Amino acid sequence: MQTTEDATMTIKEQTIMQASGNRIMTRDREVQIVGKIDEPLILIMDNVLSGDECDALIALAANRMQRAKIGKSHTVSDVRTNSSMFFEESENEWLQSIEARTAELMHVPIAHAEPLQILHYKAGQQYQPHLDYFTSGDVVNNRISTLVMYLNDVEEGGETYFPSLRFAVTPKKGSAVYFEYFYNDPHLNELTQHAGNPVTAGEKWVATQWMRRQRHRSF
Ligand SMILES: O=C(O)CCC(=O)C(=O)O
Numbered sequence: 001m002q003t004t005e006d007a008t009m010t011i012k013e014q015t016i017m018q019a020s021g022n023r024i025m026t027r028d029r030e031v032q033i034v035g036k037i038d039e040p041l042i043l044i045m046d047n048v049l050s051g052d053e054c055d056a057l058i059a060l061a062a063n064r065m066q067r068a069k070i071g072k073s074h075t076v077s078d079v080r081t082n083s084s085m086f087f088e089e090s091e092n093e094w095l096q097s098i099e100a101r102t103a104e105l106m107h108v109p110i111a112h113a114e115p116l117q118i119l120h121y122k123a124g125q126q127y128q129p130h131l132d133y134f135t136s137g138d139v140v141n142n143r144i145s146t147l148v149m150y151l152n153d154v155e156e157g158g159e160t161y162f163p164s165l166r167f168a169v170t171p172k173k174g175s176a177v178y179f180e181y182f183y184n185d186p187h188l189n190e191l192t193q194h195a196g197n198p199v200t201a202g203e204k205w206v207a208t209q210w211m212r213r214q215r216h217r218s219f
């Protein structure tokens, strides 16, 4: 990727998202940027989903959850104690509009999107530090960016935590954290390592959208 110079004359790598301004207008919602780290780019966004959309995603996923599987071998692992499920691509009309919004927000064509993933953490459950991109296997059409959307307010704990940056994002219904790892500098990509901190009271629901470098969907 090309590099640009910012005002302080330090060389900064180009990012997928142009994160200037305090809000992003999508076709059907105004999303507010309420927090930001520059490099690696991490954005905290408010108003990504409506309360009704959050409730509907949870309701649709609830009876389809299973213990989360990790990586290629699909073995149950202590790295993730939460449960998860994937929707079908564009399963219904309102899901389609959420997918279209996330693609617009993430500045990547919808064809590059993985199906939306839902995670559910009960009290005591967590997701230990990990990278979202693959370090073996499908590295050609690898993941390049993540949007974690919070579907409920968590009573206690459950932050999305970036250990290398010592940065924690508190879940808030309808808000999201965005990060990307498509840098030339592998160190910047590695800094996006993150965890789902243990939920210490209540429960936590999130929807994760991952984007691929190339087309991933058949339509
Ligand atoms: O639950 C979280 O806060 C993080 C989820 C996550 O890391 C993922 O879905 O890849």
Ligand SMILES: [Fe+2]
Residues within 6 Å of the ligand: 130, 131, 132, 194
């Ligand atoms: Fe992750």
